[in-house]
Amino acid sequence: MIRNLIFDLGGVVIKLDQDEAIRRFHSLGIEDAREQMGVYGQTGIFLELERGDIDVETFCRKLAEQAHRENISYDEAQWGWLGYVKEVPAERLQNLLKLREKYNVFLLSNTNPLMMAWVDSPAFSGDGHPISYYFDRLYCSYGLHDYKPSLSIFKKVLEAEGLKAEECIFVDDGLKNVEAAEEVGMHGLHVAKDADWMDDLTAMLEKLA
Template identity: 40%
Template sequence: MAKIKNIVFDLGGVLIDLDHAQAVRRFKEIGVEDAEQLLDPYEQKGIFLEVENGTISAEEYCEKLRKHAGKDIPYKDIKHAWLGFITDTPQYKLDYLLKLREHYNVYLLSNTNPIIQEGWARTTQFTPAGRPIGAYFDKMYTSYEVGVTKPDRKIFDYMIADSSMIPAETLFVDDSKANIEVGRSLGFATYQPANGEDWREAIDALLK
């Protein structure tokens, strides 16, 4: 294996702990009865996918969701439902990223949306330390800003071209089997943690 110079992290299931069932429950509570069919732990469907791949804005998504549910849902309730995915943001993992950045380029590659990002992750509410998510990475590549979601290889190609990273010198950490397979096919070293796993020792071992 080539010497690793870059590390790319997924967000949900890797840096933050996820609860898919809680998100489904919250969306059902605000009137989205088919939430189970639309919400996916790895890649959303319908208007949920549209807002994550940047096809529609947060405002357009909220309007479409209200029409879909047939009722006027306040924005704060929509945001609360989305944040149902998140059960914990372990500070120790983020502190570990800061240590990694002393020796490596550290990137985020995430399927996410402007409601979670602008309304929470990019604010001081993101962690107990009061830092926004951007404080922990050299650069972030999010699906709604790039315009494509994983596992489509176009988002990987965009990140590679923009950052000038060499896949053989890059470790890709993601909890999705489909995403890991694409990363591996492009030449990345990979690690697939379980949701909630403390993967620091495993990453250390790979970097030695």
């Protein structure tokens, strides 16, 4: 029996615009922004921030060094990251609330404090609710000091919540992430980036009932 649903953030809850994020960081002076900002994962200082290896202050300092600037502010760095946010579909948020009536619903995202400062604020949704309003718990890569698709990040969530892997469905647009979740015993649902997932999830829940 499925009791727990675990969702990715970007490409699943939020529709993404990677090109806009790259454009913004490029305008800040990061010439190799496209190389450092992968579709399903970051590299360099972007990865270090999302894995919790460095804090925001250090990220801004290293970003300024790469851009050959005296400094890059918190607001500038956050503006760059928020370029990823194309749309937060209200229907998806409502679907999450419906699912919470029957299941435990968690977020597991490769993300960073600059992004989450906006995501977990009233500015996130048209209804004035932060993302935490729609989930039972949020698990972020920088807080776990880990990064999908490592097996350990999934095990940390299972252990923290006392969950049985076979009672979980993990939903992500990154195939490697879904395969990692399945390797630790979860059921995986791979969805196309930015696609609606409710029908596919409903079908899987019915199949596993």
